[in-house]
Amino acid sequence: MSASDLLVATALAGTAASISGAIGSARVRINVSAVLTIAACACGLAVAVGVLHSHHGVALYTNRLIPLTGLSLALDPLGSLFVAITSVVGICAMVFRLGYEGHGLSSRTASSALPLFVTTMLFVPAAATVTTFLFLWELMAVTSLLLVLADHRHRPEVQKAAQWYAVMTQFGAACLLVGFVLLATRTGSQSFVTIAARAPHLAAWVRGSAFVLMVIGFGSKAGMVPLHVWLPRAHPEAPGPVSALMSAAMVNLGVYGIVRVGDGLLRGGPAWWWLLVMILGALSALFGSLHSATSRDLKRLLAYSTTDNVGLMLLGVGASGLFAATGHQGLALFALIAALLHVVFHAVFKGSLFLSASSVQQATGTRDLDSLGGLMRRMPVTGPIFLVAGLAISAMPALCGFVSEWLLLQAMLHGLPTTNAAIAVTMPIGVGVLALTGGLTAFTFVKAIGIGFLGQPRTEAAAGATEVRGSMWAGSGMLAALCLILGVAPWLVVPAVVDAARDATGIRASNPLTPGWQLGLSDIHGALAPGLLLVALALAGATVSLGRAALQRGAARRAEAWGCGRELQTARMEYTATSFGEPLTRVFDDVLSPSHDLDISHTAESRYYVEAATFHTALDDGFERRFYRPVAGALRRWGALARRVPNGSIHRYLAFGLVALIVVLVVVA
Amino acid sequence: MSNWPLDSVVAVSACQVIGVVLGGPLLVGLMRKVRCRLEGRAGPPIRQPLLDLRKLARRERMRPAQASFVFSAAPVLLVATTLVIAAIAPLLGTHPALASSSDLFAVVFLLLFGSVAIALGALDTGTAFGGMGASRSMTIGALAEPALLVAILALSIPAHSSNLPTIIGSSLAHPLWLASPQRLLALVAFLIVIIAESGRLPVDNPGTHLELTMIHEAMLLEYSGADLALVKLGESMRLTVLITLLADLFVPWGIATGPSPGHLVIGLVTTAAKVAVLGAGLATFEVAVAKLRLFRVPELLAGAFVLSVLAVVSALVIS
The missing domain is CATH 1.20.5 (Single alpha-helices involved in coiled-coils or other helix-helix interfaces)
Structure with a gap:
């Protein structure tokens, strides 16, 4: 079967899945459509891996679907990378969906829209003309909007969230439309290849305004500050698999768009474009990490953390463009590789986090961290999965987040020393931003894991939680396993990412990363062997715990925790997510400006005695x-x-x- | 970079690990002794922390009724991450095992891993103290990170690498760099961060058990027996590793630059002397200062961040 046949098969399987989602009984339509969607994702993955492996693109044209212009697809290495990410996340989300109950996702509309959403996301990076791209982009927006709305009958917040999402995504789409129309009319063609060939000869203002419009348009999809407001609303309200797909696959396409347009269609640009991207990235990273560190809603926290990670990706993309604009081709390639690797790894750990957060929501009925606790013992599979993914996103060594964070830091470090003022100013600030967001991310996930999964359960619902069905933890578990595998052996994906980055920028510089167990930087002095670090860590850990076991046989005796002499510790005495985040809220008071509302009612006899006191604190965006x-x-x-x-x-x-x-x-x- | 024979690489790493495991408690004992003497007390012998560890190792381990596997795994991870740093960082010789991966950023993330593990262990106790300690120490850790990484950037610019052996090698080759403003500014920033990360005065008082002031100690309240011994050992090892790194980065002379046993012995003696002097200096400083209010600590760390940014700026201006 040729690659283009496989591409057709992807579309057919996706369509069949969508149709089957609308017919039959609830159980049948869920299972059949999920399996068919997995088949579509598998075909998509096969095409993408084939392109990345053989370096030969796939092209497909048909004029049966869209009249006049036709539907034109072409898959190159950059697009294939994103198709591969989407298909892996799609497969895991669909496996998860097999066991996922309720939340409106079993309705005919939703189970028909879900496969269509996944399939469209698989095809967006393959679009080769402006019309095809916009058609697929809008189809993706509409289907995801339907899915966000899946639960609107039961919860009124859903409607509000969907309104925000609809407005922001349509605003973004309008910017994209104007930007693409500007490029297409000025170059006289709507084919991406022709635009890329003619764009370098356009007037500077056309290129500049098209780029800014595209950054706004794609940024709104990626959840970039200040267009991020829909993310912390829509992601928590969307059903579990949908929120994972949105956060781990859809927002990536915003980053894809910026790389495709900035590096691909416009063939790079002046330094100010990329400074703009870097500034927006830094703002998103700081704002997102600060809000995720202080959120108490588990999925809202994850949504803000997506904004934070998109910020880091944009920081890398912007640094790459800046290096290219100042003539450092090798460094430009390196920074883009670091950014794209972060896209891959973010999809893996964020997908796992969202899926396991949805498992928690299904098991306990809440996603409020202040009502959770003690789930590590009650959900013995989901707990460790969340732990691994949470450590991976906090860039702990030997897990995947660490590798991309290290590469981003190295890219910034090796821009220095320089004679270029823009690089000299931005790189140290970039390192500072990376460091602060890194620290805040560690804070956030210590909170999410520690408050949500450890300690004592804070409510009856958390105390009665049981492990979810096998297919659910299998979906999030596969991604958590990938966190570990890719963290130890990043060379499994590095060649593909290098090809994608080369293809996107057109830079023919030598591969800046030497492949193998040790990730060496070839022109630069620096190396990292995450696999050997893991071996060293495992050896040290085994020695220490064996030593401890030799000193004292058996497990530790269980006893009541010390409670200042009180008889019993209750869960009311535990720290909550709000109290955990309080020191940070106070330190960043000026940025977060939380609102406090203290209401004290006095007894009738004397105003010196308090009858009741209510304290309400809120932290909105x-x-x-x-x-x-x-x-x-x-x-x-x-x-x-x-x-x-x-x-x-x-x-x-x-x-x-x-x-x-x-x-x-x-x-x- | 010249290649050392495998046996001397292993010897360097082994000496470093043993040195840190035994030297850590001794350093804590020394600092306590200096403190006591300056305050006019006799103080316990320097080897007291080692004796305490032996005593604790024999005591029974207990864990809170609600705790999961995370509680018992945390002390192991704390010690294991520090052991890995002790094995791969150039503390005594410039070529320990895995020298090519011995990157300053990697060392920082390994340290962070240890802190995250202990914070999770503290939250697993399900008590108010555990949460309080974890929240405070993670806040300080998050705010210390920018100052630390930017100071590393300042040190890496002249060497064009964040690889530790390369940084130390290039500062041995160019001794004048050590007196440059960027070094001195980075030194101060580093020092502040080390004080914050290892929970010493004025950021945290390791001797206190008052709930209003506890940061690090609050996380350890539920540990007992061998677990407590591991945590205490891990902490003292972290302090030793950080002080040794500081000594080697800013005063690298004496570190073993060749693979012969003679070099290694010289490295061991000079490093021990440098660490003892720095530790005594830190203890003297601790006698003179009072603990800062928790919400004044961010100001201190912001100050460290400004210093490290200045270090980067001067590194760029000079180079």
């Missing part, structure tokens, strides 16, 4: 409060004003027509 709410309020007021204009009178409408006609005539004349 600063951008939402200070920017989006005023804007939304202003729009509403304008809308109210505009409503007075059409009052139903025919005379008035005729007058409008007349005035418009006169204006048109004046303009034409």
